[in-house]
Amino acid sequence: MRMTRLALKTQREAPADAEAVSHQLLIRAGYIRRLASGVYSFLPLGIRVLAKLNQIVREELDAAGAQELLLPALHPVELWEQTGRLRTMSDVLMTVEVKGGSFVLGPTHEEAVIATVSPDLESYRDLPVTVYQIQTKFRDEARPRFGLMRTREFIMADAYSFDMSAEAMKISYGRMYQAYLNIFDRCDLPYIPVEADSGAIGGDVNHEFMVSSPIGEDHFAQCPKCGYAANIEAAKRGEGVRNRSDVPAEKMEVHATPGASSIKDVVNAFRSAGFEIDSSALLKSLAFKDENDDVTLILVPGDRDVRVPSGLIPLSDDDFESNSFLFKGFIGPMGMTDQGVKVLADFSVAERASWFSGANLEGHHVSNAVLDRDFAVDQVGSFAVVAEGDPCPNCGEMLSLVRSVEVGHTFQLGHSYSNKIPYATFKAEDGTDQKYWMGCYGIGMSRLPAAIAEHFHDSDGLRWPRSVAPYQVELVTITPGRAPEAVAFADDIYRQLWEMGVEVLYDDRDLAPGVKFADADLIGIPTIAIIGQRGIANGVIEVKDRFSGDRVEVRVPEIVEYLRNCG
């Protein structure tokens, strides 16, 4: 492509509202343009990156035995009522009213794919099947941000597997998981698969594919020794050193702390009473209930958050009324097991000898509450959100927390969707109707260019790995107005490379050299060949590697072959 014909203009300055470096560079270099908040156009260069990524995904998923199809973006609203997600996902759903009904703009396609393929998957003989699509998704995000990172309209490659048994589902999952490893390998991204929390989509085993990034919106815990890695939502810690050495001689003592029901207020109350403490000395006791309305108390230090086990929900105000021994804001673990409350303590609770805690009395807290002396627990385990330095659950090494971008997510769904859709069944070998065992798999296609740009840019601009670069080679002519022979020479190289099928961008613009060099660096094509009068007079072409910055001089007769081998 000749740049004089390319519908693209680089910008010296990024829009003021672009914060992330990847966002600024993608806009400045002319890959994307904002149309609305969280809504971006892909310009000619940007769509080429996307096409490269799509091609990688197609090749790997096809090789894994998945079949491409294309589901609609418009879903009849009834389909979403059926699974209950019209309600549960109402925060992000966009709907459109049309003649004769309403449609949901698909934020994900479990409903649509089941409705589409189930007529053809009638028998166990028809399984297993995995289908995928590359589709635009719509989510009314609370806060779109960081350019392509979090948008309201985005492109996802999503796949769905259908199997006849749990074992078969695991095989399909394993195959897709491997395909995902292949895909991210080919994007050259340093990613890491982590164990993840299943969240609202439901299901059991699942993994997120994370890329470490300073603008990531996720965190995962990683063990430097054994390789354990899990999303912060799912990460567990191991047992620490139980501290019994400095158990105070003093007995537990009740203090009046009127109105102090938050961690912050309680700390302040004790401080004004002369105790030099911070929130880590306070025992946070949070009450939850299960489906039988049985109460569970979870204990974590006051400076930590509870990682709520699945199946437990926080008590409502009504629940507090029906459990009159629970004083919201003043709960402590003392005597709770006698009330039939199950008490779970995080490992970190056992690491401290004595605690300040709620007194189970309105307006009162206690000091010197000691585990196994003043209160009992049913189980000590990993019940807090893990923190930097917590011991690894596998090997005990200190965990570190990594900020990251989620570029893919794979789920073993089991029956969580097929159970909700009556016709999501097949005839089993024994003649009974059975539900599909499903898996689903997603890659944020439009997020990937941002993640890649974020990871590989330097101070001069973008640097694309070859596998996703919009062009493999950029030719830059120098002083075209004055050097017709150099231009003719460049034209010839361009034509030859073009005919060989090399993806070549040709900066044939009549601009000052500095501008063209700067643009080449900004755009980030991996190989830049500089064709100027001076070099040609010496019989050489200067070729710059955008990644390493290395420059080599290639002899004129060899230049075409050299550049071809770059691509």
Add this chain to the structure above:
RNA sequence: CGGGAAGUAGCGCAGCUUGGUAGCGCGCAGCGUUCGGGACGCUGAGGCCGCGGGUUCAAGUCCCGCCUUCCCGACCA
């Protein structure tokens, strides 16, 4: 949804305190000079000063309301 900031030419910004002809840089068009790392001169085009109302002889500027955007948080298959 809570907190903060900002909307003036395609992009980056000044002007607002103290109301009186809407400006600068980049970019864009034309001409000329330059030409191996974002050159220079001259000429020119381009504006619903976010929207609506109010105050005033007069509003980009003051007052009220709304909208949009960005950042932090909450939320997030």
